[in-house]
Amino acid sequence: MTRNTPTREECARLDARDPLARFRSEFVLPEGTIYLDGNSLGALPAATPERVAALVEQEWGQHLVRSWNDAGWWEKPRDLGAKVAPLIGAAAHEVVVGDGTSANLFKVLVAALRLNPRRRVVVGESGNFPTDLYITQGVTELMGVSERRYDPRRQSLREALAPGDAAVVLLSHVDYHTGELRDMAEITRMAHESGALVVWDLCHSVGALPVHLSECGVDFAVGCTYKYLNGGPGAPAFTYAAERHHDTARQPLSGWHGHARPFDFAGEYQPAEGATRFLSGSQPLVADAALEASLDMWLRADLGEVRAKSLAMTELFIELTAAAGFGVVTPLPAARRGSQVSLSHPDGYPVMQALIERGVIGDFRAPDVLRFGFTPLYVGYVDVFDAAACLRDVVETGVWRAPRFSRRSQVT
Amino acid sequence: MTRNTPTREECARLDARDPLARFRSEFVLPEGTIYLDGNSLGALPAATPERVAALVEQEWGQHLVRSWNDAGWWEKPRDLGAKVAPLIGAAAHEVVVGDGTSANLFKVLVAALRLNPRRRVVVGESGNFPTDLYITQGVTELMGVSERRYDPRRQSLREALAPGDAAVVLLSHVDYHTGELRDMAEITRMAHESGALVVWDLCHSVGALPVHLSECGVDFAVGCTYKYLNGGPGAPAFTYAAERHHDTARQPLSGWHGHARPFDFAGEYQPAEGATRFLSGSQPLVADAALEASLDMWLRADLGEVRAKSLAMTELFIELTAAAGFGVVTPLPAARRGSQVSLSHPDGYPVMQALIERGVIGDFRAPDVLRFGFTPLYVGYVDVFDAAACLRDVVETGVWRAPRFSRRSQVT
Structure with a gap:
């Protein structure tokens, strides 16, 4: 010392x-515990048990299927998205909560590749969190595009972008292993200059520091809510889509919750307005209740x-x-x-x-x-x-x- | 009368x-209620609130990140799968619980198409539940294959299969609208004879009647757990993959929970054994706890x-x-x-x-x-x-x- x-x-x-x-x-x-693992699983907010019990015993147990209307279950992915939005510098209609980070990464990567169809390469760091690497593999194999991984200790992003063929850059805002924070504004600018779109993984930055997605001009972002946001183990993740992509972005997990008029039960898929088109199917409301209790606290921080x-x-x-x-x-x-x-x-x-x-x-x-x-x-x-x-x-x-x-x- | x-x-x-x-x-x-909507949202089992509270207050609140080991969180998708298995006539290692029905349909449809690469058509009913139709659209658009929908009131499945080009047949075991039950054994046999694989959506049959996936030779199946299984609103869904496809099936939402050795944090994706390769990311454990309480009851029925x-x-x-x-x-x-x-x-x-x-x-x-x-x-x-x-x-x-x-x- x-x-x-x-x-x-x-x-x-x-x-x-x-x-x-x-x-x-x-x-x-x-x-008797000092808990320094909130970057893996956030601690339990004191308000959560009661909120979860109310969902289970009242909304589910007593009101049953009527809660889809009366308790706002159908709107939950948007309502929770609106509560995540101020934490990541986004507008309410640019964020939805649902599914896990891996599935959401898959959706936004495909959507981003489709928005940049003349480019055929996804660029990312070789040391990114494994699920980011594995989902990128899943997407590139399926779409017949290629992947370029660079090791930032040996090569700069500028060098990785030099061939001018990158459709999408996928990076973690904070590295899960080293804890390094990336310069979102500068990297996003550099990627855009090279003609690529940008997807940020916010798992290790949301709730840890202010994030400014709109200000930085980010295209898409995903993140989990069970680390710094204290949403509970495996809590539903979020998806951010910049407003400018809302009309044109198409993601392939096109389930009925992302449909423009789901209760028409129409035969043809028609994507909803806003970030809603990134939804797929029903979400676990019990887990949503836990997350909401925590987000309501976060809105006061x-x-x-x-x-x-x-x-x-x-x-x-x-x-x-x-x-x-x-x-x-x-x-x-x-x-x-x-x-x-x-x-x-x-x-x-x-x-x-x-x-x-x-x-x-x-x-x-x-x-x-x-x-x-x-x-x-x-x-x-x-x-x-x-x-x-x-x-x-x-x-x-x-x-x-x-x-x-x-x-x-x-x-x- | x-x-x-x-x-x-x-x-x-x-x-x-x-x-x-x-x-x-x-x-x-x-x-004062007669509840006849358990085909949409199953009622609350009396054991559920306590199980959910124990997960929230003890496993999460007190044991925190250690519960991934000590409370068996990491194994939950397989443990819950083993509890669903006897309800659908499957072996324990053929079923995992995680994600929603829409995402799971996406995974198994892509996997089935890849197992039958010389065929380029997905056959299904025009009146299937919308998310089945929409996800099929999502898959076929992305993979550049086509879709053939038939209306069983006007055309038989045999006729729809007649061109001999079907890679996959996707059907609901019980129709959500009419309540009609399909002959799983006969339809699966007919599809196989025509050279197609079969995906069954069990959302409206699991927990409503005995299902015999193995006996019928079904290739893949998905289903939700919040209707007849009483798992809670939006509870995690399941995926069935027949053992004979375990070594060769590849699904594209290849997140780290489906990796053969996830804690190696290796750079390359390598699919796990068994149905585990159909997992993607972390699952909402709070929702899993509700589902498990119900499945433990179902195992006695x-x-x-x-x-x-x-x-x-x-x-x-x-x-x-x-x-x-x-x-x-x-x-x-x-x-x-x-x-x-x-x-x-x-x-x-x-x-x-x-x-x-x-x-x-x-x-x-x-x-x-x-x-x-x-x-x-x-x-x-x-x-x-x-x-x-x-x-x-x-x-x-x-x-x-x-x-x-x-x-x-x-x-x-």
Whole structure:
């Protein structure tokens, strides 16, 4: 630790002044745990159980099929989309909530390729989250177009775009592995200049920092709601389509919820207005209820305050663990950092297991990365201080060498 | 009514002898309601609220990300698939639960077309449920194959298959509109003889009657779980893939949950064994918990008893409403009837609204069909008697002519 590193008392003073501190009581968290894995699964909002129970026991149990009208079930994908919209800098009618990130990626990639039919290449990073890579493979194989992956450590996006054949660029706004934040405005501009459309995966940025899709001129975006947005495990994902593409975009999972007049039960598909055409079939309303409880809380949060506290916490954590011998995978400049710190250690897996046993929950990603997510609504500065102290202690004492910490579970 | 039509007292005696009567107390239903819309949204099982609350408050709230391992979240699509399997005559490893019916139809249609690459036509009925038609359009447009729709009132499937170019036949096992049950064994045999693969949509048959996918040699099937299976509004759907296709089937929504080794985070997609390759991304676990509570109940139900009571109830309802002036859309022979009775009436919409106001809930499908679903686990013979009496009264007294019953709600 450097001389200027805050003490625990100074962290407590930061917590006392924290404008977001009032949100802490809006979450349920297990006793004795510091939860730094909200970048994987967000914590449970205190309002959620009651909202879910009301959906199950009243709307479903008592009102039954009438709730499609009376409880607004049919409109839920749009209503939830309107609540996600301000979090990503979009207009309400540009966002719908439904299906998972993988399916939504498939839809927008096909739609984007169709909007740019003279180009035949999808450009993306080789280290993107696997489902982005695999869905890109699924789309390109089916449509007979090709894929160009570049490794940003060896090649720039500008170089990858140089052949002038890119139809679509697909990137993650924040990298799931390194925690690196990409310059959405600059990359989108560069892609457009080269004649490509842009699809952003916001899974690791929505709810972690302000996102400005409209301002950056983004074409399409997808993202999940179960990480920083606290929508619940596997909660429905969202799809953003810029208004300028609403009349022309065609996605192939053309189910009846995306039809212009679904209750005509017409024989021919006719896409609905707005982002609604990106819907397919019925959505799990029980899961939607959980998500809505959380979004209603998020609408009261100031994303500028979230970002400021997030950067302060990630910086503090990097500082407090600097002397412990980890590699710092996450970029140090604030402008290139999401809300996550990734540290590397050759024995990262058992180190993380030992840390979890002591009540500090992060996660491990092969081959050697420990990930720590900092969620400003329910993690405070003292938590950061204590988590860093615990991590230093685990490494310095070597407790992680106990054989039980090396046993792999199926899911890491 | 004919002379042999049962009286209410005789119906009460049938209820008293009903081997399925014990299931009635396992459901929550609103007081004073006869619910005959379980073919649209199944009723709430009494065990569900507690199971959902346990998932939300304990597995998510207290155990957080660790539940992916400790609570079996990662395995849920396969575990739920294994619970659906006996209801559809499949082996456990042939079924997975996840995504919606529309997305799953897309996956299996593409997979089936790829398995039959010399054929270029998808054959289906013109009156199939719209999402089946629309997804077929989505698939055929994307793959550059064509579609042949036939109207079974004017042309037989044999005639539609005559050109010998069909790659895939897609049909609903029970028609959503008429309630007609198709001969799965005979149609599957006929399709195979013509060189086509078969995809069955089981939305209106699963949980309504025994389904024998393996025995009939079916290639692929999809179905929802929120109708007769009581999984909750918009509950996750299932996908069946016959074992013989497991090694060769390739679906394009190739997300990371369908990967052979997802936690390797490898760059290249490699499909998993078994039906797992039909998975894409994370599933809404809150909705899965509701579905699981219901499936655990269904595993105790005898589908032979369900079918026998279903046929007895639909027959009784047709008999009791015979003199009321409706057209009977549903086929009269038991072998061609699902668990639903569709009656036609030129003023079907206001008639249904008047009936609903009196506590008998069915639904209306344009242009003129009143649908009544009979769900043997929670509807009894006296319910059928009372519902029919109420319907007769609504029609005979003309109460449905009151203007308020003609006002259309957005969702019917």
